[in-house]
Amino acid sequence: MSSTDVAIVGTGPNGLAAGVVLARAGLRVELHEAAETIGGGLRSAPLFDSGVVHDICSAVHPMAAASPFFRAFDLAARGVELLHPEISYAHPLDGGRAALAYRSLADTCAHLGPDGPRWQRLMGPLLEHSEAVVDLILGGQRSLPRDPAAALLLAGRVAVHGTGLGAARFQGEEAAALLTGVAAHAVGRLPSFAAGAVAMLLGHLAHGTGWPLPRGGSARIAEAMAQDISAHGGVFHTGHTVEDLAQLSGARAVLLDTSPKGFLALAGGRLPRSYARGLSRFRYGPGAAKVDFLVSEPIPWADPAVGRAGTVHLGGTHAEMVRQETRNARRVRTREPFVLLVDPAVTDPGRALPGKRPVWAYAHVPNGDPTDPYDLVRARIERYAPGFGDTILAHRSVPAAAYETYNPNYVGGDIGSGAMTLYQSIARPVPRVDPYRTPLPGVFLCSSATPPGPSVHGMSGYLAAISALRHRFDIRNVPELSPKAAAI
The missing domain is CATH 3.50.50.60 (FAD/NAD(P)-binding domain)
Known part of the structure; x- marks a missing residue:
């Protein structure tokens, strides 16, 4: 050159x-x-x-709204509009129930019953020190924290929610599942300190700078x-x-x-x-197996409130997610993998046409898994949205093993x-x-x-x-x- x-x-x-x-x-x-x-x-x-x-x-891009680089780069001033759903993320459960993380912390707590005050005590102090918490986690871990209070808040919460003690803090299934679904973004064994840190970071941002989608x-x-x-x-x-x-x-x-x-x-x-x-x-983590759907109408969730969420976690109860993610990290396939789903047109209606809308979904699977994920992901969605299969017009599957072909950085599908x-x-x-x-x-x-x-x-x-x-x-x-x- x-x-x-x-x-x-x-x-x-x-x-x-x-x-x-x-x-x-x-x-x-x-x-x-x-x-x-x-x-x-x-x-x-x-x-x-x-x-x-x-x-x-x-x-979905919570870090594009929160990270020091993007705060300085100023996406909004460059014409990139980050759109915020009313509900940052939802976690459906069996029986037509769902746990909902509203952008509003107060609304979230109001819907969590007796666990509402616990959620407030968990997330409220992090929100008060949000920028310092973000900078601490995203700063490269090579310097002293500029806000010791934020470091102490984070460390204490990770020490609890990065272990088996975390779920015991909640009375109901909803709050425990809501937090564990966020921890699963670490894509590895649950519980763990790394997953606990992810849960605290993304969990509090859902009520702060949000989990937005870029328009378009x-x-x-x-x-x-x-x-x-x-x-x-x-x-x-x-x-x-x-x-x-x-x-x-x-x-x-x-x-x-x-x-x-x-x-x-x-x-x-x-x-x-x-x-x-x-x-x-260097160790690579579990893989992601993705399915893109073209569907004819909004997803028919058993709980309609899920349809107002920007992101949906399909993992079942806290115990189910711990079992699934830990097996996955050990390279053991499960029939009910953890699935993240986004219906972009919920937040950005311009992404849909009459009778046509995109749905984005991927499952956590063992690293290098060659299995076509379509049937697994569709079944996972239909567990909480009966009739979803009838709305599918087209789909494209990408097994974890194929993700590395698309992007060599994704070794074995590790995104x-x-x-x-x-x-x-x-x-x-x-x-x-x-x-x-x-x-x-x-x-x-x-x-x-x-x-x-x-x-x-x-x-x-x-x-x-x-x-x-x-x-x-x-x-x-x-x-x-x-x-x-x-x-x-």
Whole structure:
């Protein structure tokens, strides 16, 4: 390649975040993407009808509303509208019941009966320190908390709800299921400290900055980031696979939005043996098996209130989810996997046409599972929405094993780029003071395999870019990210 300052491999949210920072720092940035379109987990496309857009990977974005990177980047000022449902997420139960997490904490507590005051005591203090809680979890875990009260609040709650003690705090099935469904976003064994932290983070955000959907689909976020990079001189190369770091020898710095497996392949034999051994031992988590549906009408939930939720967790009771997720982490298939579902038109009516609307759903399955998930997911939905199958016009299934073909970062279908254990939450992908710097001069990792881990928050890319600025270009001042700020 021709001489440039920075080469970025991969244009997922972290690669794009790194590109935003580095291009705004006045550096010449080139981004390489093997697919024909940018975005990684932020891609959207019409799958069955040209007028109906489906989100290919992520659909709901609590971190896009809350993370330090996106707060500074200011999506709203760039024309990206984050739409908030009345009910952030719902958890149907048998017998036509459902637990509902309203955007309003007061409304949520009012519907939880005797567990309402307990939910208030759990989430209320976190909401009061919300920005500090978010910054603590998403800050890379390498500095002292700026708000010790937030750290204490979080630690105490994780110590309880990251263990078997948590469910015992609630009297009814509803509240316990509501919280466990959020913990299941960690995609691993339940309970665990990592899952407890996820439950506290996402659980309180449901009543704060929310669990929004971007109007028009997830790709709108990627488009806004790409536009900013291009406006600051960045260049994109799509449909271009980088197979060896030697192809990027003209760059002063290389940032890799790749899995550790991908980094090992790119590096060949260049890495020190101990570091390469650490990457090879990196653990990947369970897989995601996805089904996209085109349906003729809104989902016929047994409890109609579920139809007002932006996200729906289909996992049954607390005990059922603990059993399913733990078996899944042990690579044991279950007939009733945990399923996350989104009917985007509930929040963004423009996503539907008369008689046609998209439904997004994926199941947690063992890593590398080749099973077509269609029957499992459809049955899971119909348990709580009898008659759903009659509304299906078309569907597309992606087994966990096939997800890696779509995106090499999703090893075995692991959309989080690494198991979310307590150890791997900090030591991602290997124990290092600066996890973004690698032993190869000028080569940095910026994917979800580095802290703070998975989700569309951009922070892995942002923090890797700061490391590259300091160590490769001796630039200490991080550029402003708002659309009104000029490049430095």
